[in-house]
Amino acid sequence: MRRFFIALTLLTLVGCATSPTSTVPPADKELSRTSNLARAAFEDGATAQAIDLYRKALNRAIAMDDAPEIGNAAYNLALCHIILGQLDQASALLAEAKTAFKRSGSNPADVLLLEATVAQRQGKLEQALSLVDQVLSASSDESHRFQAALLKGTIACAQDDPASARAALVEADKHHITNAALLAARERLAGNIFLLEGNPAEAAAAFDRAAVLFRTAKHYRDMAITLRRAGEAYQEAGDTQRAEDRLFRAKRSLAAQGEDAE
Numbered sequence: 001m002r003r004f005f006i007a008l009t010l011l012t013l014v015g016c017a018t019s020p021t022s023t024v025p026p027a028d029k030e031l032s033r034t035s036n037l038a039r040a041a042f043e044d045g046a047t048a049q050a051i052d053l054y055r056k057a058l059n060r061a062i063a064m065d066d067a068p069e070i071g072n073a074a075y076n077l078a079l080c081h082i083i084l085g086q087l088d089q090a091s092a093l094l095a096e097a098k099t100a101f102k103r104s105g106s107n108p109a110d111v112l113l114l115e116a117t118v119a120q121r122q123g124k125l126e127q128a129l130s131l132v133d134q135v136l137s138a139s140s141d142e143s144h145r146f147q148a149a150l151l152k153g154t155i156a157c158a159q160d161d162p163a164s165a166r167a168a169l170v171e172a173d174k175h176h177i178t179n180a181a182l183l184a185a186r187e188r189l190a191g192n193i194f195l196l197e198g199n200p201a202e203a204a205a206a207f208d209r210a211a212v213l214f215r216t217a218k219h220y221r222d223m224a225i226t227l228r229r230a231g232e233a234y235q236e237a238g239d240t241q242r243a244e245d246r247l248f249r250a251k252r253s254l255a256a257q258g259e260d261a262e
Contacts, residue, residue: 031060031069042080045218051080071100071111078114083221087118094118109139113147125155146175146182153189162196169193184213188226195233204233204242224253 038053054077061069078093098111116131132148139145153168169189177183191206207230214223231246 028060028064028066028069031057031064034060035073038076042076043218045220047080047083047221051077051084054080067100067104068106071097071104071106074100075111075114082114082117082121083219085221087121090114090118107138109135109141109144112138113144113151116148116151120151120155120158123158125158128155142175143177143179143182146172146177147185149175150185150189153193157189157192157196160196162193165189165193165196179217180213181217181219184210184217184219184222184226187213188229191226191229191233195236200233200236201239204230204237204239204246207233208246220253221257221259224250224257227253 034053034057038050038057041047041050041053054073058070058073058077061073074093074097078090078097081087081090081093094111094115098108098115101108101111112131112135116128116135119125119131120128128151132151135144135148149168149172153165153172156162156165156168169186172186172189177186187206187210191203191210194200194203194206207226211223211226211230214220214226227246228250231243231250234240234243234246
């Protein structure tokens with residue numbers, strides 16, 4: 001499969017993408033070439049370009065009526081839309097990916113994780129928790145279980161339940177993960193928990209660590225938003241100098257990415 005492993009970063013909640021898994025390339029040369037270009041664009045942080053290329057790959061896979069390739073392209077395209085905060089587009093693509101993977105007999109855990117991320121981002125917390133439980137039933141993979149724990153922790157934060165969020169973080173830390181984007185998601189959850197616990201200085205430090213990891217993973221939108229979170233936490237902690245620095249850098253980065261920094 002050429003699906004991305006995700007890290008539930010995204011905005012002030014949870015979810016981020018890492019790199020695609022390696023696999024035998026598809027037999028169709030056009031699909032293989034387009035998918036490789038899309039992957040390269042994604043890994044360079046050029047998410048909008050990756051969307052254009054994965055859309056072409058999806059169209060080619062549909063023309064071929066190749067269920068695994070339809071699922072792969074739809075999944076990767078959905079992930080790109082999630083990274084840019086385009087949840088409606090992502091939801092439609094995930095439905096298409098789920099249908100294709102069911103047809104091909106693939107494990108649904110990756111798609112379920114993305115569906116849970118979208119539901120959580122949309123405030124559908126019970127639905128998100130139900131999807132997380134389905135992930136845990138479908139997969140024993142460490143990455144899946146790590147991400148499921150992070151998502152549970154993020155939902156607990158949204159419910160103002162720092163004790164449950166801290167327990168979820170402890171559960172996530174039982175799994176050996178080295179990917180920068182996933183580790184960034186972990187640090188951001190830690191920052192949110194520290195805020196709920198009334199410790200903005202520790203929260204700001206965690207957000208700083210997350211921002212560095214997001215930059216390493218080339219997830220620049222998440223990096224900038226997390227820098228803004230760090231600035232807000234430093235403000236709350238009374239550290240004006242660091243607050244101004246993080247807020248300025250976040251605003252500048254978002255503007256350079258063509259986004260409103262407010």
